[in-house]
Amino acid sequence: VEWLHFPPREGKWAWGFSSACRARLRLLWQAGYLDRLWPDRFHGPAVYTLDRRGVEALAAYRGFPSDGLIGRGRKELSPLFLEHALDVARVYAAVAAALREVPEVHLADFRGEHTFRGPGDHDRFPDPADPRRTLPVVPDGLFVLERADGKRRLVFLEVDRGTMAVRRVRGKVRGYGGYRVGEGPGRFRARFGHPPVFVVTWVGRDRRGKERLREVVGEEWARWSGTGGGVVHLFHALPDLTPETALGWEDGEGRKVSLLGRR
Structure with missing residues (x-):
């Protein structure tokens, strides 16, 4: 998450970081782990949030129930x-x-x-x-x-x-x-x-x-x-x-x- 907000500018991770990051996010979105929102109607940057599958995977990894964390629906955001x-x-x-x-x-x-x-x-x-x-x-x-x-x-x-x-x-x-x-x-x-x-x-x-x-x-x-x-x-x-x-x-x-x- 910190790299999305403050991408590296030096070192081996700096070159091609933005394109690689976007590709990774797109892959997770296509697999159903993330949802993608466009607050500015496609004119600004996309906002990625955890989708149901992503919430369930994270909850399983962290060891807590996912019932109360399933997405509220994009219409409510x-x-x-x-x-x-x-x-x-x-x-x-x-x-x-x-x-x-x-x-x-x-x-x-x-x-x-x-x-x-x-x-x-x-x-x-x-x-x-x-x-x-x-x-x-x-x-x-x-x-x-x-x-x-x-x-x-x-x-x-x-x-x-x-x-x-x-x-x-x-x-x-x-x-x-x-x-x-x-x-x-x-x-x-x-x-x-x-x-x-x-x-x-x-x-x-x-x-x-x-x-x-x-x-x-x-x-x-x-x-x-x-x-x-x-x-x-x-x-x-x-x-x-x-x-x-x-x-x-x-x-x-x-x-x-x-x-x-x-x-």
Whole structure:
């Protein structure tokens, strides 16, 4: 996936990469493992998604049931849904490619949004802003980074194309804070098998979007720092995310911070 977003420009893989990649995708599509969509009515690039056969093969390889993963049908895939999915894939690709250059850390796992959507697949916490409500914790993705000594770092991903309402961003901040108070730490350990020490990464569609997220998240985090403080929030802009920059993020003050936990 990372090569599709960031094709190699040097070395033995660079020559003829694009044509070979397209040929491989076309072969998988013809064999029924992939579906091919044209969001721009054949004027732009094609988007390949897993078809039924591909989902079943991947599920068998990973050892999980495919029932809840069978394609939703191309008629339900709106342009906005596709664009968001491609943005998440770009972030994944950039981080995965960047980690190839860091031998002491590897990507132990990545979980997409669909793995948190089902009943019982996510946690809900009382909303400190409105006790009548509960807040679900359903990220766009979760990176599990593992060091050579076995220590892991959990990184939640939130990608905003500029369509996420401010109230929803604020709700997500409070939701993640639920893992730090009351029964939250125990529920975090039960679900992820680790202490509730984690990072939430926010990706804006551009630098202006990044600053908007930083402002809203910072305000909400400061407001409820006594109920869920200690959560680390980091920020990046999608156009700036490449394998060369994917491990360098900014904190709430705009300071450079490593995704690996090193400044």
